[in-house]
Each structure stands twice: as structure tokens, then as C-alpha cells.
Amino acid sequence: MVNYNRTSQRFNQQQEMLLEIQKLQFAALDTALYLDTHPNDPVALYRHKMYTDQLKQVKDAYEMQFGPMTIFSHEVGDNWRYINSPWPWEI
């Protein structure tokens, strides 16, 4: 049923990139929550910009290699890799 190999280099690389996305997205999210109640804070605005810029770069690289993370991302390949395993609850 599971059609991916947990010990492969590719799997490890995917997990490393995912962890990086999780870190950046969490930083952006937590900064956004702060901005929701402090919409004029210049330091928070700067940090949010920095995190979202980095997030976009890592996410673009991930999606290029492993397929779309959301259904509104480009699929650059010739099949819809969005459905591929592993899904988040299978890792």
C-alpha cells in the first residue's frame, strides 16, 4: 500500500525541505498573529516580510521537485503529483 521508500536519499531530502518549510511557515504565522493585534509594528512587519520571502523560495524549490503542496500551485510535470504518497499522516 505504501509506495515510497523511507530510507531513500530522495525521501530524506524531501523531509529536510519539509522541515525547513514548516519552520519558516511557523515563523511567518506566529509573526502574523502578532501583527493581527499590532498592525503597525515595524519590526514585526520586517520579520514577516523576511520569513515569507524565504518561505516562497523554499516552497517553490520543493514544489518543483516533489509536486504541488496545494491545489492552487503549478504542476510543472506531466502528471498531477499532488496526490502522491506520502500524505502527512503517512510520514
Added chain:
Amino acid sequence: MFMYEKKLQYPVRVTNKDVRMAKAVLNQYGGADGEASASMNYLTQRFSMPLNETKAILTDIGTEELGHMEMVATLFKKLLKGATRDELIAAGMGGYFANHETCPFLLDADGVPWEAKYTQAKGDPIADLYNDMAAEQKARATYENLILLTDDPLVKDTLRWLREREIVHFQRFGEGLRLVEEYSTNKRHF
């Protein structure tokens, strides 16, 4: 994970306030066959799906239903905008106003609160997909009933669009069911 995009999936407009209709459309927010039930159903059942195609379709339709909850809640809010005390009481919404003012709450049109019993997750993909196809047909029927309850062309437009989505979802679940049945025939051993 989930993230919010600050817009409706499809525009929601009303010509006039209509308290009676607001009460009726709340059924698709917190009723048995409403959008909350649909979303919780699909986003729960996806964890026991054997195929990537059905994991994906339950995830994406379950997510779309969250957007439909937002549309129905917006419709409710707009239908109540500017309603007077007398209009609320005349439409049988005095009790609702006492409890929630004009905030949408997870109730059906008769005020029965939403409950998890409205959802199903059997752990069996065939049972769950049949359940989901039935759920889409029940929601389609409810939208048709709601369309009959209003003369407002803008409200009808939103309701017609939501009705169409139920038909598309039914179609996709049917395709998912066919894939799971083919898979089960080949793979299942008792």
C-alpha cells in the same frame, strides 16, 4: 495544514433583508446535511482512504466545504442586515437573537444544534464513499428547497451555484468509489 484566503469562493449578494430566509439558510450551516457536516465528514474520512486519488478528493472537497460554510454564513449575515426587532420576532427569530444576536451559529432552520452524530467515518472506504454520495444528494435537495423559498434573484444565484457544487462533488465521489472498488477486487483477501 490549513490556511485562510481572505475572499469568498463565489460572490454572495442579496437584494433585500429577509429574516425568514436567513433562518432557512442557516440549515446549510449547522443542519444535518449542511456544509459543516460535509466538511467534518470528508476531512475525517480521508485518514482511512486506501488510494491517493480518494485521499486527495476527500481532502479537497472537505476543504471546499469550509469555504461553503463561509458563504452560507455570509448569506445569513446579509439577509439579516438592517432587520428590526419586530421583523426578527415576526419571523420567529426572537429566541435566536436573545442567544446569538445576528451571529451565525451551528443550528439547523428549527434551532437544533449541530452534533457529531451528523457525520460518519466507518473506516471502510466503500461505506464512507457511499455515505458521501448520499450526503451530496441530500445537500443538493436542500438547496433546491431553499431556492423555492425565495424570490430574490441574487439569493437564488448563490444557492444555485452551491447546488451545482453538490452535483460536481457527487460525480467525483462516484469516480473515487469506482477506483476503490476496483482496488478492493484486486487486493482484498478475507
